[in-house]
Amino acid sequence: METEIVSSVSDRRRAEVIVDAAGRLFLAPGTGRVSMDELARELGMSKKTIYRHFPDKHSLMTAVLDRQFAAVERTLMAAAAETEGKPFDEQVQRFLLAACSELGRIGAAQLATGRGDAVLRRHVEQRIDAVVYQRLDELFRDGHRRGLLSAPPQLLGEITRGAVERLLNSQLPRELDCSAADLLRTTVDTVLYGAIRPGIEQEKGS
Template sequence: MTAEAEARGRILAVARRLFFAHGFGRVTMDEIASELAMSKKTLYRHFASKEDLCEAVIDAAFTAIDAELAAALDDVRLGFEDKLDRFMRIVAAGYEEARGPLLTDLHRDAPSLWARVDAWRSKVVHTRTRALFAAGKRAGVFRPDVPEDLVVRLVIGNAQNILRPDVLAALGLSFPEAFAHCKAVLLDGVRARPCNGGRGAAH
């Protein structure tokens, strides 16, 4: 790896963290440069503009998510429930990419970048998760009366909204505990089962 590629990689990592946490307009190039202990001049030698930097961040992030989801989907050793498990984990880990301040900001400040994220989301996260549920339906594992697209949004929304450090802290749950609960409710709902022995234990 060349020095330039290494520097570029560091820039992307810092920019990714800041943009996804705080949005596009709220993160200054001064701030990014400062955190990298780098002058703005150098930063601009790697990326021609703030938008160029953000675009590179978006592309890198979603390319990685796509690879992870594809690997899970194609893993023949996994059943549907395990695949769902993997999907939720991937989405929870990448939650900041699919929601949050960056999208809100881009919608206003850089519409073309917003469109880019939206396209990636649609192409990667929704499409692969939908494929999982469609296959599960055909295999008779998932109920046939609920549209896949809606379930996709439930999966993604629940993973994002709950499997986050701040929410886990508020709930007083560990990640594995919360994860198990989310999955249980997603698979079997909140209705009590009078004949279901597997759920008798008091929480």
């Protein structure tokens, strides 16, 4: 039997309530597979009601993921707007820190590499590519066009993409007591400026 709160809302609002609950249950850190029965119990509604809005679990998960990535996209657009007209390195840092924080928050790396079925994993990969990496590639291409980068933008894009994905899946942030975003900042600095400080060898030899 459906609860009074859920059954009294409009169809549109009910669909939003279902997506909200599905996101909490399906994307919770460390959570195994959550069944539609468990979701129905959480919502206090029948599975039949859920299926009236979402014909299967796949369509429901797609709605959950699309909502998550819409939030990521808004965050990245805000980061780009905040750094407009500022130095290029600051634009890159701000964009990547926002991206890493958002992807870590929604567990995108885990979704892309293991949780869920193959179709959903491909959906996550496509959304990450469209929302994050295509924007990152354009940012590097713009920096190259302006003569701000000596390395090919494609190379920088691949290096940074690998760093983001590795850090989100790595135990290194925990081992170093840092967030993945903090380590990504160091990675970006290394990519943009190099790891060797000028003058160190001369100082040692003097």
